[in-house]
Amino acid sequence: xxxxxxxxxxxxxxxxxxxxxxxxxxxxxxxxxxxxxxxxxxxxxxxxxxxxxxxxxxxxxxxxxxxxxxxxxxxxxxxxxxxxxxxxxxxxxxxxxxxxxxxxxxxxxxxxxxxxxxxxxxxxxxxxxxxxxxxxxxxxxxxxxxxxxxxxxxxxxxxxxxxxxxxxxxxxxxxxxxxxxxxxxxxxxxxxxxxxxxxxxx
Numbered sequence: 294x295x296x297x298x299x300x301x302x303x304x305x306x307x308x309x310x311x312x313x314x315x316x317x318x319x320x321x322x323x324x325x326x327x328x329x330x331x332x333x334x335x336x337x338x339x340x341x342x343x344x345x346x347x348x349x350x351x352x353x354x355x356x357x358x359x360x361x362x363x364x365x366x367x368x369x370x371x372x373x374x375x376x377x378x379x380x381x382x383x384x385x386x387x388x389x390x391x392x393x394x395x396x397x398x399x400x401x402x403x404x405x406x407x408x409x410x411x412x413x414x415x416x417x418x419x420x421x422x423x424x425x426x427x428x429x430x431x432x433x434x435x436x437x438x439x440x441x442x443x444x445x446x447x448x449x450x451x452x453x454x455x456x457x458x459x460x461x462x463x464x465x466x467x468x469x470x471x472x473x474x475x476x477x478x479x480x481x482x483x484x485x486x487x488x489x490x491x492x493x494x495x
Contacts, residue, residue, distance in 0.1 A: 328411060332419060340423045347427050356438045363431040363458065370424030371465040377416030378473035379480035381409045387478055398486030405485055425462060432458045 347366065351359045385406040391399035405412050432454045439450050473480060 375469040377413040382477035402485035
């Protein structure tokens with residue numbers, strides 16, 4: 294590599310650093326404190342409600358029902374993670390075209406894409422993480438029921454149950470992310486279409 298090429302690379306790196314600083318400065322100036330407070334309270338009340346529901350339901354359930362409820366929360370976490378990734382990976386051009394033709398859900402899809410960061414934060418961080426916490430807590434109840442029913446070793450049962458829940462959650466999200474990136478537009482449209490029945494967008 295000659296001196297001219299080295300100088301060119303250094304110049305490109307300096308330009309990259311300058312652009313990065315500008316972008317960081319712009320993002321700092323655009324911090325939406327209203328959204329942060331909103332998502333904080335939504336997270337609190339949603340977590341409180343779902344935790345209470347799972348605690349009341351699982352506490353008085355059989356082993357099979359407890360396992361099914363845990364699977365439901367794992368599935369919900371994976372599903373919303375897929376939606377969050379799909380929103381950030383989607384292309385809004387097609388939805389503008391569909392919106393012009395007044396296709397149901399297209400306007401909501403455009404809104405979701407414009408607010409992709411917020412939608413992704415809600416789906417992945419709020420719903421996804423809450424489901425992860427609840428499914429983990431449900432694992433404790435399942436462990437207790439297994440130990441009581443089969444007299445298994447507590448430590449061994451805890452490790453097995455925790456490992457299975459973690460593997461299903463992480464593995465499911467890994468598969469889901471790949472699917473979400475490849476099918477982002479379809480996923481966003483279907484999600485927006487479902488939401489349109491609850492929240493019509495004029």
